[in-house]
Amino acid sequence: MATPQQSDSAAPRRKASRHRGEGQWAVGHRTPLNGNEQFKKDDDGLNVRTRIETIYSRRGFDSIDPNDLRGRMRWWGLYTQRKPGIDGGKTAILEPEELDDKFFMLRVRIDGGRLTAQQLRVIGEVSQEYARGTADVTDRQNIQLHWIRIEDVPAIWEKLEAVGLSTTEACGDCPRVIIGSPVAGIAADEIIDGTPAVDEIHERYIGSKEFSNLPRKFKTAISGSPVQDVVHEINDIAFVGVEHPEHGPGFDLWVGGGLSTNPRLAERLGTWVPLAEVPDVWAGVVGIFRDYGYRRLRTRARLKFLMADWGPEKFRRILQDEYLGRELLDGPPPAEPRSRWRDHIGVHRQQDGNFYVGFAPRVGRVDGATLAKIADLAAAHGSDRLRTTVEQKMIVLDVAEDQVDSLVSGLESLDFQVRPSPFRRGTMACTGIEFCKLAIVETKARGAALIDELERRMPEFEEPVTINLNGCPNACARIQTADIGLKGQLVLDGDGNQVEGFQVHLGGSLGLQAGFGRKVRGLKVTADELPDYVERVLTRFQEEREQDERFAA
Ligand code: SF4
Numbered sequence: 001m002a003t004p005q006q007s008d009s010a011a012p013r014r015k016a017s018r019h020r021g022e023g024q025w026a027v028g029h030r031t032p033l034n035g036n037e038q039f040k041k042d043d044d045g046l047n048v049r050t051r052i053e054t055i056y057s058r059r060g061f062d063s064i065d066p067n068d069l070r071g072r073m074r075w076w077g078l079y080t081q082r083k084p085g086i087d088g089g090k091t092a093i094l095e096p097e098e099l100d101d102k103f104f105m106l107r108v109r110i111d112g113g114r115l116t117a118q119q120l121r122v123i124g125e126v127s128q129e130y131a132r133g134t135a136d137v138t139d140r141q142n143i144q145l146h147w148i149r150i151e152d153v154p155a156i157w158e159k160l161e162a163v164g165l166s167t168t169e170a171c172g173d174c175p176r177v178i179i180g181s182p183v184a185g186i187a188a189d190e191i192i193d194g195t196p197a198v199d200e201i202h203e204r205y206i207g208s209k210e211f212s213n214l215p216r217k218f219k220t221a222i223s224g225s226p227v228q229d230v231v232h233e234i235n236d237i238a239f240v241g242v243e244h245p246e247h248g249p250g251f252d253l254w255v256g257g258g259l260s261t262n263p264r265l266a267e268r269l270g271t272w273v274p275l276a277e278v279p280d281v282w283a284g285v286v287g288i289f290r291d292y293g294y295r296r297l298r299t300r301a302r303l304k305f306l307m308a309d310w311g312p313e314k315f316r317r318i319l320q321d322e323y324l325g326r327e328l329l330d331g332p333p334p335a336e337p338r339s340r341w342r343d344h345i346g347v348h349r350q351q352d353g354n355f356y357v358g359f360a361p362r363v364g365r366v367d368g369a370t371l372a373k374i375a376d377l378a379a380a381h382g383s384d385r386l387r388t389t390v391e392q393k394m395i396v397l398d399v400a401e402d403q404v405d406s407l408v409s410g411l412e413s414l415d416f417q418v419r420p421s422p423f424r425r426g427t428m429a430c431t432g433i434e435f436c437k438l439a440i441v442e443t444k445a446r447g448a449a450l451i452d453e454l455e456r457r458m459p460e461f462e463e464p465v466t467i468n469l470n471g472c473p474n475a476c477a478r479i480q481t482a483d484i485g486l487k488g489q490l491v492l493d494g495d496g497n498q499v500e501g502f503q504v505h506l507g508g509s510l511g512l513q514a515g516f517g518r519k520v521r522g523l524k525v526t527a528d529e530l531p532d533y534v535e536r537v538l539t540r541f542q543e544e545r546e547q548d549e550r551f552a553a
Helices: 018-022 035-042 045-059 072-076 117-130 150-162 195-205 275-292 303-324 368-380 401-413 422-426 444-457 530-544
Strands: 078-082 100-108 114-116 134-137 143-148 175-180 218-223 237-244 248-255 267-273 346-349 355-359 365-367 385-388 394-399 427-429 467-470 484-492 498-506 518-526
Touching: 045 072, 045 150, 072 078, 078 143, 100 150, 114 117, 117 134, 117 143, 117 150, 117 368, 117 385, 134 368, 143 150, 175 195, 195 218, 195 275, 218 275, 237 267, 237 275, 248 275, 248 303, 267 275, 267 303, 275 303, 355 401, 365 368, 368 385, 368 394, 368 401, 394 401, 422 427, 422 444, 427 444, 444 467, 444 530, 484 518, 484 530, 498 530, 518 530
Parallel strands: 175 218, 218 237, 427 467, 467 484
Antiparallel strands: 078 100, 100 143, 114 385, 134 143, 134 365, 237 248, 248 267, 346 355, 355 394, 385 394, 484 498, 498 518
16 A cells, blocks of 8 residues: 655655755755745645636636746646747747736646547537637647636536546646556557556546645556557656566556656666556655655756656665555566557457547647537447547547448548558647747647648658657657657748747657657758758658668667
C-alpha cells in the first residue's frame, strides 16, 4: 500500500539540507519561493471551480482574480487564449495581460483517449454552441476547444459531465490526463490491458487534494501494447507492457521523461509491476514528486530534474522504502516495437473478430460539426466506441467485417484518410500563434499546407517519416523526437527582413533507440521555404539511403 503524505502537516519534515534551496517540502522547506508556489499555498487550484460557478460566470471576465485567471483556472482546463492580431515578435516583450484575450481555451480530459459516440457528439455540440465550432485533437488524447466565454463555462461543464466527461486537472500543477493505449482491451497482439489501472488512478486520485499541489505538471502513460503507443519515453511516469518470464504479463516502470527546453528521456527503474499494483506504485511516484520535487524555479520543477540528480537506483530505493514499504520485483525491459508507426492508422482485426479503423485528420484539426458527423458515422456502422491517439489521430472500434468498407468510404468523404500518405500520417503541429500566448509562429495551417504540398510533390514517397511543428521553443508537438523537428522562431529572409520561420532539428526518434534530434547549427528556414526544404531533405534521403536505413540525420 502506498503511504504518500496526505497534507502539509503529514509531509515528512527533516532537517533542512543543502537541497533546502530547491524548495523541497520533504527536506523541511515549506516557504513558497515564487509566485506560483504562493498562489497554490494560498488556495488550492481545485477550489476555483466554486468561484467560476458562483461569481465569475455571473459577473464576467473582468471580475476574475488575477491569480485565478493566470493560475488556478488551469486546474479546470482553462487558459486564456492569445488576443488576435499580435504578431510573434511581441510575444516576449509584452506583459501577459497584454497578450490575454477575454476568451479561453478549454481542454476536455479524455483518459486513455476513450470516447463513446455520444460523448464525441456532445463535444461536437459544445464546440458548435460555445466554441465557434473549434476542436483540436491534441497529442495527449485530449480535445481542445477555443473561444470559450467565462459566462458559458458552468453550462459546458453540465453538458460534458452529463455524459461522463470532465475538464478536471486537464491543466495545472497536478496529474494531467492519463494517456492509455487507444486499442487497450481489443488489440489482437496486446500483452496486457492497462484500462483497469487507468480507471482506478482516475477514480482514486484525479480531483483529489492529495495531489493537487505538485511542483509542476505530471504526465502519465500506460500501455500494454507491443506497439508502445503512448510515447512512454517522454512522460513523467509510464507503465509499459512486458511479459515476465515467471510472473507473466505486467508492466515495466519508467520515470522522469519530459521534453520542453531541457529534454530528457525517462529511465527504467528495472521493476516489474503487476496490473493490480499500478495505482499504488503510481501514487508512490507522484508522492515523491510532490514531496521531493524542486519548487524554487519553474524551469527546474519537473520530475526529470530530480531523476537527473538521483538516478534510477536511488529513486527506486526511496520509492520502496518511504512510499511503498516493500521491495518491488525486478523485471525485463520491453522489446523493440515492431513498427515505426505506433498510431494504429488503417484497418486492423480485433481480438473478438471485429475490426478497428484508424484515420487521420490533418494535424489534429477537426471542428464541432465534423465531430458530430464522425460520431453518427460510427454509430451507423454499429460502433459505440472511438479513441483519440497521441499522434493527433482517431480510431473507430468494434466494426463488423461487412461494415468496414462502408465506414472507410464515409470517413474518406469527410476527408479523413484511412490509408493516408506518410506526410499526413506523420505530421503533427501544436496550437501555435492562432491561440497560444507563448507562440512566435503559426503552426496548424502551415502544417496542413505542408502535408498537401508534399503529397502533391512526392506522391511516390512511402517511408515512415515524422514532421513536427512547434510554435515556440517549448515542445508541445514533441519536435525533439521527430525525424524533422521544426521549432518556431523569427528568422531573416533573403532581404534581411524578420519573418516567421523554424530552427531545424533532424533525426529524433522514440523506441529502444530513442534519441533527440540534432539541432542543425545555423539551419533555419523561413515558413515560405519550408516545403522546398523538406522536399530536399526527403529526396536526398531517398537517393542516399542504405538498405533498411531509417530516416536519420
Ligand atoms: Fe504554444 Fe509553444 Fe506549446 Fe506551441 S509549443 S502550443 S506555441 S507553448
